[in-house]
Amino acid sequence: MFQQTSNAPSTTAQLELPENYCSAREIVTAINAILKLDPEDIAASPITGESPSLLQAESVQQAIRQLLDQSYSLSDITVLSYHGYGSSSLLNQEQIGPWRTRRFTGKYDENGNQQYSDGELRVESLHRFKGLQSPAVVLAEIDFSELSDDARRRLYVGMTRAKLTLTLVLTESALKALTGTL
Numbered sequence: 001m002f003q004q005t006s007n008a009p010s011t012t013a014q015l016e017l018p019e020n021y022c023s024a025r026e027i028v029t030a031i032n033a034i035l036k037l038d039p040e041d042i043a044a045s046p047i048t049g050e051s052p053s054l055l056q057a058e059s060v061q062q063a064i065r066q067l068l069d070q071s072y073s074l075s076d077i078t079v080l081s082y083h084g085y086g087s088s089s090l091l092n093q094e095q096i097g098p099w100r101t102r103r104f105t106g107k108y109d110e111n112g113n114q115q116y117s118d119g120e121l122r123v124e125s126l127h128r129f130k131g132l133q134s135p136a137v138v139l140a141e142i143d144f145s146e147l148s149d150d151a152r153r154r155l156y157v158g159m160t161r162a163k164l165t166l167t168l169v170l171t172e173s174a175l176k177a178l179t180g181t182l
Helices: 025-035 060-069 149-159 172-179
Strands: 002-004 013-015 053-056 077-081 099-102 104-108 114-116 121-125 134-142 162-170
Touching (some): 025 149, 053 060, 060 162
Parallel strands (some): 077 121, 077 134, 099 121
Antiparallel strands (some): 104 114
16 A cells, blocks of 8 residues: 655655565564564565574674575675664674675765675675565674664564575674563
8 A cells, every 4th residue: 555654755655565575484473573563564475484593692603604504605695784884893894704795885886886895795784785685684783772663673674684584693682672572
């Protein structure tokens, strides 16, 4: 359904669809449970997928290794930082473990195309990856202490970027805040 947004220009419309065809059903089920969506997203994908994994903050390498062990390739995996470029340590790393990172350099070519560093593991900020998807997503640097509206919105954007499998890499305080909602 198309809906006019109240604080947007009159020519702007917002499309709200309750069905999620892009993320696997297990991911949508987890999103509903963790974020307490009302109304809930409808898991409409024909793919069951896997329940998301929760790991401690230092485990980005472990998450990548687990995905590789499950037969995902590096080109299937995207590491998303919960933070932007100004406050993320991941987005500035040339390597994560033995894998060189492919990340936006902040530069454009003469045709206006974004330029990326040479690497095999895509690393992006949550907001730069909005609207895109990857078969396997590692959502990292999640470090809130309470599940505020802002934290819910950011988690929703990050979690819905995953098509088949999702790993959340959280600090202890974020893990407590999330497990307190389940």
